[in-house]
Amino acid sequence: xxxxxxxxxxxxxxxxxxxxxxxxxxxxxxxxxxxxxxxxxxxxxxxxxxxxxxxxxxxxxxxxxxxxxxxxxxxxxxxxxxxxxxxxxxxxxxxxxxxxxxxxxxxxxxxxxxxxxxxxxxxxxxxxxxxxxxxxxxxxxxxxxxxxxxxxxxxxxxxxxxxxxxxxxxxxxxxxxxxxxxxxxxxxxxxxxxxxxxxxxxxxxxxxxxxxxxxxxxxxxxxxxxxxxxxxxxxxxxx
Amino acid sequence: xxxxxxxxxxxxxxxxxxxxxxxxxxxxxxxxxxxxxxxxxxxxxxxxxxxxxxxxxxxxxxxxxxxxxxxxxxxxxxxxxxxxxxxxxxxxxxxxxxxxxxxxxxxxxxxxxxxxxxxxxxxxxxxxxxxxxxxxxxxxxxxxxxxxxxxxxxxxxxxxxxxxxxxxxxxxxxxxxxxxxxxxxxxxxxxxxxxxxxxxxxxxxxxxxxxxxxxxxxxxxxxxxxxxxxxxx
Numbered sequence: 001x002x003x004x005x006x007x008x009x010x011x012x013x014x015x016x017x018x019x020x021x022x023x024x025x026x027x028x029x030x031x032x033x034x035x036x037x038x039x040x041x042x043x044x045x046x047x048x049x050x051x052x053x054x055x056x057x058x059x060x061x062x063x064x065x066x067x068x069x070x071x072x073x074x075x076x077x078x079x080x081x082x083x084x085x086x087x088x089x090x091x092x093x094x095x096x097x098x099x100x101x102x103x104x105x106x107x108x109x110x111x112x113x114x115x116x117x118x119x120x121x122x123x124x125x126x127x128x129x130x131x132x133x134x135x136x137x138x139x140x141x142x143x144x145x146x147x148x149x150x151x152x153x154x155x156x157x158x159x160x161x162x163x164x165x166x167x168x169x170x171x172x173x174x175x176x177x178x179x180x181x182x183x184x185x186x187x188x189x190x191x192x193x194x195x196x197x198x199x200x201x202x203x204x205x206x207x208x209x210x211x212x213x214x215x216x217x218x219x220x221x222x223x224x225x226x227x228x229x230x231x232x233x234x235x236x237x238x239x
Numbered sequence: 240x241x242x243x244x245x246x247x248x249x250x251x252x253x254x255x256x257x258x259x260x261x262x263x264x265x266x267x268x269x270x271x272x273x274x275x276x277x278x279x280x281x282x283x284x285x286x287x288x289x290x291x292x293x294x295x296x297x298x299x300x301x302x303x304x305x306x307x308x309x310x311x312x313x314x315x316x317x318x319x320x321x322x323x324x325x326x327x328x329x330x331x332x333x334x335x336x337x338x339x340x341x342x343x344x345x346x347x348x349x350x351x352x353x354x355x356x357x358x359x360x361x362x363x364x365x366x367x368x369x370x371x372x373x374x375x376x377x378x379x380x381x382x383x384x385x386x387x388x389x390x391x392x393x394x395x396x397x398x399x400x401x402x403x404x405x406x407x408x409x410x411x412x413x414x415x416x417x418x419x420x421x422x423x424x425x426x427x428x429x430x431x432x433x434x435x436x437x438x439x440x441x442x443x444x445x446x447x448x449x450x451x452x453x454x455x456x457x458x459x460x461x462x463x464x465x466x467x468x469x470x471x472x
Contacts, residue, residue: 209455
């Protein structure tokens with residue numbers, strides 16, 4: 001009973017002080033109406049990628065946002081130079097520099113088999129449309145994987161979407177698996193070169209053959225083979 | 240109050256699906272393989288209880304004919320007989336690796352499900368199989384990735400000898416002229432007689448001998464082998 005009384009009194013006191021302060025303000029300050037600055041509402045997304053392969057490190061990923069009609073690659077079509085550079089040598093600089101890309105972030109390093117990495121993308125609400133992600137399977141001639149234009153507009157906060165992705169073949173370099181032709185640790189060979197000596201259209205990668213399965217010039221081993229899917233992705237809007 | 244709102248929206252949804260049931264759909268198929276052709280496609284809209292192929296079941300003679308030799312005539316007759324709607328051979332022949340056939344129009348009528356088949360060539364009895372996919376009632380564009388199946392009707396000996404008739408061993412042809420010859424045959428006595436996910440081809444790098452007449456650098460694939468885009472009008 002007593003306690004309640006005191007509480008009541010305290011809050012009454014606070015109310016009185018607040019009222020006094022407010023009316024004091026109103027008396028002394030002339031309020032000039034200012035134009036309301038446009039409120040830029042930001043949305044933040046996390047994209048978590050996991051390398052599902054046995055022994056194919058993935059080059060540092062690039063995560064990019066762009067308009068809904070843009071696609072980084074199209075199965076059956078010729079790969080762009082930016083995709084060729086990424087698929088043959090892991091270099092994503094040209095992808096990030098594409099005119100259609102509104103914003104991009106890079107992975108911190110190689111995404112090793114079994115490992116996961118979470119990337120964060122913060123966009124003005126008006127710019128939220130589609131995202132793409134690309135990374136090379138480095139113990140191959142020109143295998144890559146990633147997200148190809150997925151719409152993230154209208155996602156509710158804390159409602160993750162999970163997807164799996166397959167390995168594509170850029171079709172820009174023959175899958176010789178030969179010594180000196182692949183940049184990954186299994187070979188330590190060449191990355192990008194300008195020659196296009198394969199079918200020259202993007203398709204689903206037919207897989208690594210390896211020296212143990214009849215490709216005598218191959219420096220790849222059975223553990224470098226892979227099957228789909230090769231990448232797990234979780235997209236979540238966090239705010 | 241709440242309750243009647245729910246009922247109203249359910250009713251609206253019901254009317255909506257009714258009005259779009261006789262849908263015009265547009266189908267595109269892309270060959271995602273590195274170096275295999277698809278034989279003439281059969282694109283079929285049919286009722287829920289029809290199947291052109293069904294994993295875990297034995298292939299029908301009509302399916303066997305398609306999977307071993309690319310002949311879709313009997314499957315087409317079966318679909319038409321069950322009041323289905325089909326598009327036969329929209330690509331006007333083979334669909335090469337990387338190639339697409341776009342804008343195949345189907346007025347589905349009362350048919351609610353979509354199936355697509357074609358033989359993967361050169362193989363013994365591999366085929367692409369979209370099996371009874373429910374056509375969405377809501378207008379929009381839908382992408383489906385399709386795997387390669389083994390009809391289970393012919394041993395995968397990987398010998399190119401012109402054998403395309405049902406029950407005749409061997410592969411009809413390698414359309415790009417990139418097959419080998421004089422292969423001794425890939426034999427392991429496997430006897431799965433049911434439609435199953437294709438284990439893939441082996442191939443080798445010897446064009447005039449070895450076990451296989453297929454080329455491991457050209458004719459192998461990983462799933463998916465086809466991309467199907469359906470636009471519901």
